[in-house]
Amino acid sequence: MLSCRSLLSQTKNKKRKKSRSKNKNKNSNTRVSKKHNLVSKKQNYEEEEEDCEERFNLKTSAAPSHTHGVQPLGNLYINPGSVNSRNTGLGNLQTLTDELVLDILGLLGGTHLGVLATVSKSFYVFTNHEPLWRNLVLENLNAGFLYNGSWKSTYVAACYLSFDVSSVGVSGLRVRDFYSDYLFQSWLCANLEMKPEWLQRDNIIRRKGISVEDFVLNFEEPNKPVLLEGCLDNWVALQNWDRDYLLQLCGDVQFAVGPVDMKLQEYFRYADQVREERPLYLFDPKFAEKVPKLGSEYEVPVYFREDLFGVLGNERPDYRWIIMGPAGSGSSFHIDPNSTSAWNAVIRGSKKWILFPPDVVPPGVHPSPDGAEVACPVSIIEWFMNFYGATKNWEKKPIECICKAGEVIFVPNGWWHLVINLEESIAITQNYVSRRNLLNVLDFLKRPNANTLVSGTRDRVNLHDKFKNAIETSFPGTIDQLVQKAEEKKAQQKQSFWDSVTDSKVGAFKFSF
Amino acid sequence: MANGENQNPNPNPIEATPGAAARTITLKTADGEIFEVEEAVAMEFGTVKSFFEDDAVSATKPMPLPNVSGSALSRVITYCRRSLEIRSMIPPATSEDATAAEAVQGEGDLEAEKAAKQERKEFEAEFLKDESNEDVKELILAANYLNIKELLDFLCRSVALRIQNKSVEYARKFFGIEGDYTPEEEAQIRQEYAWAFEGVDED
Numbered sequence: 001m002l003s004c005r006s007l008l009s010q011t012k013n014k015k016r017k018k019s020r021s022k023n024k025n026k027n028s029n030t031r032v033s034k035k036h037n038l039v040s041k042k043q044n045y046e047e048e049e050e051d052c053e054e055r056f057n058l059k060t061s062a063a064p065s066h067t068h069g070v071q072p073l074g075n076l077y078i079n080p081g082s083v084n085s086r087n088t089g090l091g092n093l094q095t096l097t098d099e100l101v102l103d104i105l106g107l108l109g110g111t112h113l114g115v116l117a118t119v120s121k122s123f124y125v126f127t128n129h130e131p132l133w134r135n136l137v138l139e140n141l142n143a144g145f146l147y148n149g150s151w152k153s154t155y156v157a158a159c160y161l162s163f164d165v166s167s168v169g170v171s172g173l174r175v176r177d178f179y180s181d182y183l184f185q186s187w188l189c190a191n192l193e194m195k196p197e198w199l200q201r202d203n204i205i206r207r208k209g210i211s212v213e214d215f216v217l218n219f220e221e222p223n224k225p226v227l228l229e230g231c232l233d234n235w236v237a238l239q240n241w242d243r244d245y246l247l248q249l250c251g252d253v254q255f256a257v258g259p260v261d262m263k264l265q266e267y268f269r270y271a272d273q274v275r276e277e278r279p280l281y282l283f284d285p286k287f288a289e290k291v292p293k294l295g296s297e298y299e300v301p302v303y304f305r306e307d308l309f310g311v312l313g314n315e316r317p318d319y320r321w322i323i324m325g326p327a328g329s330g331s332s333f334h335i336d337p338n339s340t341s342a343w344n345a346v347i348r349g350s351k352k353w354i355l356f357p358p359d360v361v362p363p364g365v366h367p368s369p370d371g372a373e374v375a376c377p378v379s380i381i382e383w384f385m386n387f388y389g390a391t392k393n394w395e396k397k398p399i400e401c402i403c404k405a406g407e408v409i410f411v412p413n414g415w416w417h418l419v420i421n422l423e424e425s426i427a428i429t430q431n432y433v434s435r436r437n438l439l440n441v442l443d444f445l446k447r448p449n450a451n452t453l454v455s456g457t458r459d460r461v462n463l464h465d466k467f468k469n470a471i472e473t474s475f476p477g478t479i480d481q482l483v484q485k486a487e488e489k490k491a492q493q494k495q496s497f498w499d500s501v502t503d504s505k506v507g508a509f510k511f512s513f
Numbered sequence: 514m515a516n517g518e519n520q521n522p523n524p525n526p527i528e529a530t531p532g533a534a535a536r537t538i539t540l541k542t543a544d545g546e547i548f549e550v551e552e553a554v555a556m557e558f559g560t561v562k563s564f565f566e567d568d569a570v571s572a573t574k575p576m577p578l579p580n581v582s583g584s585a586l587s588r589v590i591t592y593c594r595r596s597l598e599i600r601s602m603i604p605p606a607t608s609e610d611a612t613a614a615e616a617v618q619g620e621g622d623l624e625a626e627k628a629a630k631q632e633r634k635e636f637e638a639e640f641l642k643d644e645s646n647e648d649v650k651e652l653i654l655a656a657n658y659l660n661i662k663e664l665l666d667f668l669c670r671s672v673a674l675r676i677q678n679k680s681v682e683y684a685r686k687f688f689g690i691e692g693d694y695t696p697e698e699e700a701q702i703r704q705e706y707a708w709a710f711e712g713v714d715e716d
Contacts, residue, residue: 085693088690088693089690089693090688090690091685091688091689091690092646092647092650092688092689093650093688095650095654096650096653096654097657100653100657100669103665103669104669104672104673104676105673107669107670107673108673108676108677109677110709111709112676112677112678112709113709114706114708114709114710115679115680115681115684115706115709115710116676116684117702117706117709118681118694118699118702118703118706118709119681119684119685119688119690119692120685120688120690120692120693120694121693121694124702156708160708160711162708162711163707163708163711172705173698173701173702173705
């Protein structure tokens with residue numbers, strides 16, 4: 001059965017959007033920090049101490065403190081006379097920031113990191129930073145790897161075959177008087193439970209059993225999100241898809257997991273053991289081609305059956321994904337590609353969603369001017385820690401909900417969204433284009449930088465022409481109809497504006513006489 | 514090599530387009546040195562770029578750089594200038610239509626790219642040849658503060674090159690530290706990391 005390392009605290013009861021940021025699985029070393037300033041550190045100490053012990057709940061299976069004894073910088077201030085072994089151990093590199101030190105270490109191979117670990121305790125702590133080893137595994141062992149409790153252990157076991165990894169104790173050395181916000185925060189984010197107040201707000205509209213017309217009129221046309229209940233009731237997947245079933249059906253099939261492929265059984269092994277800030281996410285656009293039975297055990301809910309990219313047949317962009325991930329995995333803020341809309345159906349587990357409308361950029365997110373790149377340097381958990389609170393005071397609050405097994409969420413085109421799995425979850429998601437959205441998509445594909453923005457196809461540049469022609473062939477006249485309708489709508493709106501202007505002109509004319 | 518104060522603005526060696534004035538930007542370092550830098554070079558510094566994008570008005574007043582020394586800034590400017598020159602050796606892709614650009618990029622462009630790569634390699638090898646570790650570290654801090662990705666990447670790579678494949682004792686000397694393991698801890702560590710020392714010569 002599914003493992004239940006859940007992010008929901010015990011007292012509470014309680015797809016795929018391709019991440020738009022590049023290097024999504026190579027951990028960037030940037031971290032938003034509100035605590036780099038030494039002065040505010042002192043004032044924040046109490047708050048921070050509280051943060052660590054009271055306000056934040058660690059996962060029940062987490063160690064009570066950092067594996068190697070790393071403490072946040074705030075603690076240094078209550079220990080007058082204490083020397084930071086981070087600095088003494090780094091020598092002349094000590095004035096570099098943690099991020100810079102890690103950037104340098106990130107350029108070294110496994111052996112070099114191993115040698116450096118014995119140089120000083122500070123280097124020991126730094127070289128044990130798991131993301132370093134994760135990058136080494138993902139870059140060098142992409143043919144396949146057996147996750148072995150930690151990324152470092154995985155790498156060593158695979159690359160140094162004569163060494164018996166199990167002979168080494170798991171926890172290693174604890175280092176005294178090592179203070180580093182960056183490294184502490186990294187550990188904290190990997191072991192944090194979702195706070196109850198992050199899960200409380202649930203303001204999405206829910207509907208059950210509505211007609212397709214109702215959906216189109218009230219949600220698809222006005223481009224509003226909605227959570228639909230009861231439309232997966234006839235999905236075989238809902239009954240069948242648990243770990244045992246899937247392992248039996250396709251345990252040794254390779255699925256896309258971030259930058260690498262993994263056999264499903266290897267992925268489950270990883271998911272059971274991992275505890276990190278950004279767990280790898282199984283996100284495969286070819287699952288139905290790889291395992292036709294999977295494709296046959298679900299069907300597109302009736303609301304979303306108009307899917308115009310279908311006219312392209314095999315040349316259509318990637319449009320459907322199976323998504324599996326442990327608690328804490330998910331997608332940080334992004335907008336779906338090609339200006340499409342999407343639906344996401346949870347088969348097992350549960351997901352927390354946060355959505356912002358197209359004209360509201362979420363806090364902490366920095367899209368490039370042409371929209372091609374979305375920089376959200378923080379992990380999902382860190383976004384909650386540092387930015388979620390800000391949304392409380394905004395007028396334009398986000399739409400939020402928890403989507404549980406059997407429920408489907410409609411993500412309107414252009415909406416920002418963030419998803420985090422609260423427990424191990426399995427879901428299906430599809431992107432689609434209907435007549436309500438066709439013109440938007442064509443406009444998007446027409447853009448001069450479409451060859452960078454258009455995703456999921458090999459033939460990026462000609463997608464616009466191909467799609468337009470295919471639509472004309474299968475549904476002649478549709479595009480013209482839609483264009484006409486859109487212009488009529490615009491003209492109507494214009495009319496009311498001119499109406500008001502004309503009125504006021506008449507008034508002025510009168511008065512001037 | 515040191516580019517101290519300039520009496521007259523440097524004739525910009527990079528600007529080829531006529532009419533584009535050789536605009537300079539004035540920078541003031543932590544130790545009070547004034548640098549007049551061609552705009553194109555100064556805009557390589559992410560920090561300077563956003564400063565002037567936000568505050569378009571005072572391009573005449575010197576921008577303070579409280580975290581950078583004169584010697585570091587001088588080296589940084591040299592690097593960025595040379596880097597721009599090398600980059601201008603490669604003709605830019607002008608067409609928005611990717612397929613057309615691919616068709617156009619013929620052997621001439623590939624040759625230019627190769628030449629540029631070679632130039633960069635030689636320049637970078639030369640650039641840090643006589644720098645001490647302390648100097649390199651100061652440059653890293655400057656490049657980080659000024660937000661110059663290319664330079665920062667290069668410097669980090671250089672440090673990585675300097676420390677890899679070295680013995681533990683060499684590394685300790687290199688960083689200027691004494692090992693802080695107790696004998697028991699040392700034994701434990703050596704066991705934990707036995708795999709890293711297989712077949713490695715102690716030099």
